[in-house]
Amino acid sequence: VKYAGKNNYMFFNKEMTEKLKEQIQIERILRDAIKEEGFNLLYQPQVCTYTGKIVGFEALLRIKNKRISPGLFIPIAEDNGMIIEIGRWVTKEAINQIRTWKKIGVPIKPIAINFSAKQLNDSNYIAFLKDQLKENNVEAKHIEIEITESIFLDKKEETIVFLNQLKNLGIKIALDDFGTGYSSLSYLTFLPVDKIKLDKSLCDKFLELEHISVMDNIISLAHSLKLEVLAEGIENIEQFKRLKLGGCNYVQGYLFSKPVEVMEVAKIYNDNFLE
Numbered sequence: 191v192k193y194a195g196k197n198n199y200m201f202f203n204k205e206m207t208e209k210l211k212e213q214i215q216i217e218r219i220l221r222d223a224i225k226e227e228g229f230n231l232l233y234q235p236q237v238c239t240y241t242g243k244i245v246g247f248e249a250l251l252r253i254k255n256k257r258i259s260p261g262l263f264i265p266i267a268e269d270n271g272m273i274i275e276i277g278r279w280v281t282k283e284a285i286n287q288i289r290t291w292k293k294i295g296v297p298i299k300p301i302a303i304n305f306s307a308k309q310l311n312d313s314n315y316i317a318f319l320k321d322q323l324k325e326n327n328v329e330a331k332h333i334e335i336e337i338t339e340s341i342f343l344d345k346k347e348e349t350i351v352f353l354n355q356l357k358n359l360g361i362k363i364a365l366d367d368f369g370t371g372y373s374s375l376s377y378l379t380f381l382p383v384d385k386i387k388l389d390k391s392l393c394d395k396f397l398e399l400e401h402i403s404v405m406d407n408i409i410s411l412a413h414s415l416k417l418e419v420l421a422e423g424i425e426n427i428e429q430f431k432r433l434k435l436g437g438c439n440y441v442q443g444y445l446f447s448k449p450v451e452v453m454e455v456a457k458i459y460n461d462n463f464l465e
């Protein structure tokens with residue numbers, strides 16, 4: 191018994207050591223990526239359910255030549271504070287991309303960037319964003335910011351002030367991962383958001399009969415609050431059709447496109463996903 195206990199302890203210990211090692215390694219990779227332009231953005235189209243056209247893109251961060259998912263490295267960057275610099279890089283890169291589209295003369299489609307709650311600690315973010323827009327001659331309406339409910343966990347008043355500053359600039363705000371938190375519905379009545387993004391976990395199961403009316407109700411509630419609705423993680427045509435019937439404005443998911451390199455964006459830019 192004693193022996194087994196000891197083995198258990200050692201196993202646990204080894205697992206923790208491995209995890210710590212991995213974390214340290216990722217921190218090093220992140221530090222290098224910040225220094226050496228080691229990040230890039232992939233773009234995933236957001237499609238209008240009525241026209242089938244791409245209305246915008248979500249920018250999703252990757253580390254060049256590494257297969258580490260943001261689900262793993264973003265929380266580490268949030269913990270060690272690197273997310274501040276990374277967040278600024280993402281902002282700058284998205285704005286640069288809009289400028290490029292302007293330069294080559296294609297109709298501009300907005301880019302949505304993910305904004306971590308930890309970036310609220312970046313006290314000069316708004317000024318930085320304003321400068322970047324101005325410097326690149328990009329309109330604020332071409333950048334959208336995705337936040338999650340976690341941003342309201344503490345400093346609620348300050349957060350609302352911050353979001354209103356963004357809105358006053360002309361930036362649109364989307365509430366990401368909707369349906370995964372707690373008080374989602376009540377939040378919607380007082381938060382300065384323009385759009386909600388229904389989480390993949392909701393979209394995965396709404397086709398089951400007992401969930402369909404819930405989905406329809408969420409969509410009409412959002413609409414009654416003058417919010418647009420985007421459904422995420424759409425992988426099959428049945429989901430798409432039913433969401434469209436329910437009045438969902440936009441969809442995003444592998445059914446239309448995976449997140450792609452910027453070179454690939456040109457190939458799908460004018461596609462119609464209903465044709």
Ligand code: C2E
Pocket residue numbers: 234249250251259260261264280303304305306366367422423424425442443444445449
């Ligand atoms: P998210 O913001 O909820 O992004 C959606 C995730 O779902 C992305 O994963 C996307 O590639 C994936 N996805 C899209 N359509 C489908 C689908 O049809 N099926 C499936 N199975 N997955 C789909 P990704 O790119 O791995 O990003 C994971 C998370 O990392 C994001 O979740 C976001 O929270 C975070 N993240 C990514 N880029 C950034 C960034 O630049 N800044 C911050 N703060 N977080 C980021």
Ligand code: CA
Pocket residue numbers: 248304336366
């Ligand atoms: Ca997102």
Ligand code: CA
Pocket residue numbers: 366367387389390422
């Ligand atoms: Ca999401």
Ligand code: CA
Pocket residue numbers: 366367
């Ligand atoms: Ca997420």
